[in-house]
Amino acid sequence: MLLEATDAMLRTLPTLRSAQQAGKQQFQPTAAEQQAGGQQGQPTAMEQQQQQQQAGKDDEPAKWAARAAAKLVGQCWSLLWHAVQLAHGQMQLHRRLSLLQQIPGNAQTSAMAAAAWKLHSTSCRSVHWSIAQGSVGDLSQWDATLRKLGGLVAELLTDERAVQGAMAAHLAALEAIADAQGPAGERQPQLAQQWAVHLAWLATRLEPDMWPPRLSVMLVEAGSFLVQSMAAAVDGNNPAKAPSAELVACLAEAADASAAEAPSAELVLTEWLGAIAGCPRAAYLMLTSGVLAQALAALEAAGGEKQAIQSAADLASKMCDWLPKGSPAAREVYAVDSRLAPLGAAAKEDNLTASELVDFSRILHSDWLPALVAVAAAQQQRREQRPWIQQAQALLDGGLAAATRSCAYLRCANLGGEGGPAAGSGAGSAKCSTCREAWYCGTACSHADWKLGHRRLCKAMAAWHQQQKEAAMQQRAEQLRAEVAGQG
Numbered sequence: 152m153l154l155e156a157t158d159a160m161l162r163t164l165p166t167l168r169s170a171q172q173a174g175k176q177q178f179q180p181t182a183a184e185q186q187a188g189g190q191q192g193q194p195t196a197m198e199q200q201q202q203q204q205q206a207g208k209d210d211e212p213a214k215w216a217a218r219a220a221a222k223l224v225g226q227c228w229s230l231l232w233h234a235v236q237l238a239h240g241q242m243q244l245h246r247r248l249s250l251l252q253q254i255p256g257n258a259q260t261s262a263m264a265a266a267a268w269k270l271h272s273t274s275c276r277s278v279h280w281s282i283a284q285g286s287v288g289d290l291s292q293w294d295a296t297l298r299k300l301g302g303l304v305a306e307l308l309t310d311e312r313a314v315q316g317a318m319a320a321h322l323a324a325l326e327a328i329a330d331a332q333g334p335a336g337e338r339q340p341q342l343a344q345q346w347a348v349h350l351a352w353l354a355t356r357l358e359p360d361m362w363p364p365r366l367s368v369m370l371v372e373a374g375s376f377l378v379q380s381m382a383a384a385v386d387g388n389n390p391a392k393a394p395s396a397e398l399v400a401c402l403a404e405a406a407d408a409s410a411a412e413a414p415s416a417e418l419v420l421t422e423w424l425g426a427i428a429g430c431p432r433a434a435y436l437m438l439t440s441g442v443l444a445q446a447l448a449a450l451e452a453a454g455g456e457k458q459a460i461q462s463a464a465d466l467a468s469k470m471c472d473w474l475p476k477g478s479p480a481a482r483e484v485y486a487v488d489s490r491l492a493p494l495g496a497a498a499k500e501d502n503l504t505a506s507e508l509v510d511f512s513r514i515l516h517s518d519w520l521p522a523l524v525a526v527a528a529a530q531q532q533r534r535e536q537r538p539w540i541q542q543a544q545a546l547l548d549g550g551l552a553a554a555t556r557s558c559a560y561l562r563c564a565n566l567g568g569e570g571g572p573a574a575g576s577g578a579g580s581a582k583c584s585t586c587r588e589a590w591y592c593g594t595a596c597s598h599a600d601w602k603l604g605h606r607r608l609c610k611a612m613a614a615w616h617q618q619q620k621e622a623a624m625q626q627r628a629e630q631l632r633a634e635v636a637g638q639g
Contacts, residue, residue, distance in 0.1 A: 154266035157234040161273045162566050168284060231274065235299045238267065264307035265571070271297075271304045271317055272556065272572040278324040279564035282331045293328060294345045297321065298352055305356050313573070315552035318357045322366060323561035325349065329369060344380055344419075347373035351426040351433065359432040360545035361552065367436055374442045377423060381416040382449040417455040420446055424462040431473045432534075434466060435527035444520055456508040457498040463515055464488070464495025467523060480526045487519045547615065550608035551588065559589035559605070560596035568592045586612035 274297060304317045350373050354366070424446055427433050437443040443466075450459045467488040474481035494511055497503050503511070553559045557570060557577030569578035574590045583589040583597070586609045591597040601609075 153234050154238050154263070154270045157231055158266070158270045158273050160230065161270075161277050164277060164280065165566055168286075231270075231296050231300075235270075235296055235303070238263070238303065260307060264304075264309070267300065267303040267307055268313070268317060269572040271300045272320065273566065274300055275320045275324040276563050276566055279327055279562050280566050282327050283564055293324075294342065294349055297324065298349050301353070301356070310555070312552050313555040314356075315358055315361060315548075316555040318353065319361060319549065319552055320556065320561045322353060322357065322363070325353070325369075326365060327562065340380055343373070344377050347377035348423065348426070350374075351423060351430075354433040355426065355429045358548070359430070361549045362432065370433060370436060371440045371442060374423075374427070374437060375440075375445070378420070378442060378446045378449050381420050382445075382452065384416045385449065385453045415453070417450060417453040417458065420450040420453065421455060421458045421462060424450070425465070428462070428466045428469055431470075431530075434470070435530050438520075438524045438527035439531060444516065444524075447515070447520070451512055456512055457501070457503065460491070460498040460503075460508070460511060460515070461495045463519065464491040464498075467491045467519075470523065470526065474526075474530075480529060483522060484526055487522050491515075491519060543611070546608060547611050550605065550612055551615065554586075554589045554612065557590060558592040558596050559583075560591060560600035560603070562599070562603075563592060563596050565592045565596065583609065583612075585609050587616050588612045 278293060278297075301318065301321050305314055308314045308317070350366070350370050354362075354370060357366075424443070427437050427443070434443070437446075447459045447463065450456075450462070467484060468491075470484045471481060471488050474484060494503070498508075550559075553561055555574055557572050557574060557580055558565065558568070559574075568580075570576045570580070574588075575582075577590065577592050580590045580592050581597075583591070583605070589600070589605060589609075589612065591600065
């Protein structure tokens with residue numbers, strides 16, 4: 152109920168904005184009124200007082216409505232944040248009660264999943280709408296709100312393709328915000344730091360094959376800024392870049408860890424490295440760009456030599472799992488992991504002396520880390536040189552994921568649309584006449600998505616749709632034959 156009410160509140164934003172603008176225009180005299188006033192001459196002091204009193208009485212309802220609209224528009228994202236927080240707590244409580252009482256709770260979970268998905272879709276649209284209205288300032292709390300809401304969707308939805316569609320829309324909203332607010336270095340330090348964590352969180356939930364090229368660029372830029380901020384905080388050069396409790400909480404969510412510890416550069420870097428290690432493509436990207444080596448060096452400068460050894464050991468261990476067994480790359484990483492794993496365990500148990508930490512840190516940067524970078528570069532090159540059929544399949548998967556939404560245009564800004572978030576559930580939505588898979592809320596979004604990339608996928612999606620249709624017919628025919636055979 153809470154999520155549905157919040158969704159309805161977001162959909163009133165265009166109406167509230169119109170009321171706010173109408174109120175402003177009502178209180179400003181037109182050019183004709185100003186000219187007429189000048190021709191009539193200046194009124195006396197008593198006449199001016201009477202006119203002001205009468206105007207105040209006539210305009211009071213309109214002024215009140217304009218002030219209320221402006222206040223609601225300004226507080227909309229704050230209200231959304233509190234609603235999402237309450238919904239997240241409600242979900243956790245429901246799950247605990249279900250476990251204690253051995254109640255599946257599928258109906259309630261499904262209802263919450265549908266409500267969270269709808270609110271997430273509306274929130275992404277509201278980002279594009281706010282930017283189109285020139286009100287980027289209204290998005291001051293967008294980061295934590297969208298991340299928490301996206302986490303609810305990723306956790307509750309059972310359809311993986313729908314999850315990927317929601318995450319793709321999530322990324323489109325982040326790209327729009329990046330265009331509106333500029334590079335990370337031009338933002339407030341704490342907002343830019345949370346931006347880096349948000350991207351790391353999204354990278355772990357979006358299928359690597361669905362990454363657009365820009366996500367890699369944003370990840371490197373934001374990660375580099377975060378590492379430099381923590382290094383500056385350690386050196387004391389810029390106290391404004393010191394980590395906040397909000398940043399630690401963001402990192403805890405991204406790395407699925409606990410946020411009980413006090414904010415510190417050491418903790419931030421450790422948690423960020425843990426979040427990056429949760430995604431192979433992100434880890435390879437940070438290795439080859441040099442950002443991960445900078446993060447380890449900054450972590451050591453912050454007094455976290457043991458944490459640096461543990462982070463490197465964890466990354467090497469995960470890379471062993473990512474690579475094909477028996478491949479040259481796997482053997483190379485295994486050679487590094489066989490040396491790092493005992494050191495990571497010893498560092499965790501605090502069994503390494505200060506001199507040993509210095510020696511191992513030197514070897515880490517001069518020998519082991521370059522070996523991991525070489526493997527990461529080779530893996531990235533393999534991805535870029537994939538057969539065209541695999542690249543085409545990745546593009547098709549992205550198009551099909553977007554087609555799970557009520558409007559397949561990922562940058563849709565239509566807040567007035569009614570209905571659900573799933574394909575075909577939007578009021579007044581229509582299918583693409585060719586592929587019969589993608590739905591759009593209107594012709595404006597249909598034309599925009601065609602230019603954005605649907606024209607390159609439409610025929611492939613149409614072929615996929617036909618295959619699914621034939622497979623369903625074949626399955627139905629087999630069921631009928633089985634029923635007939637059983638009756639005979």
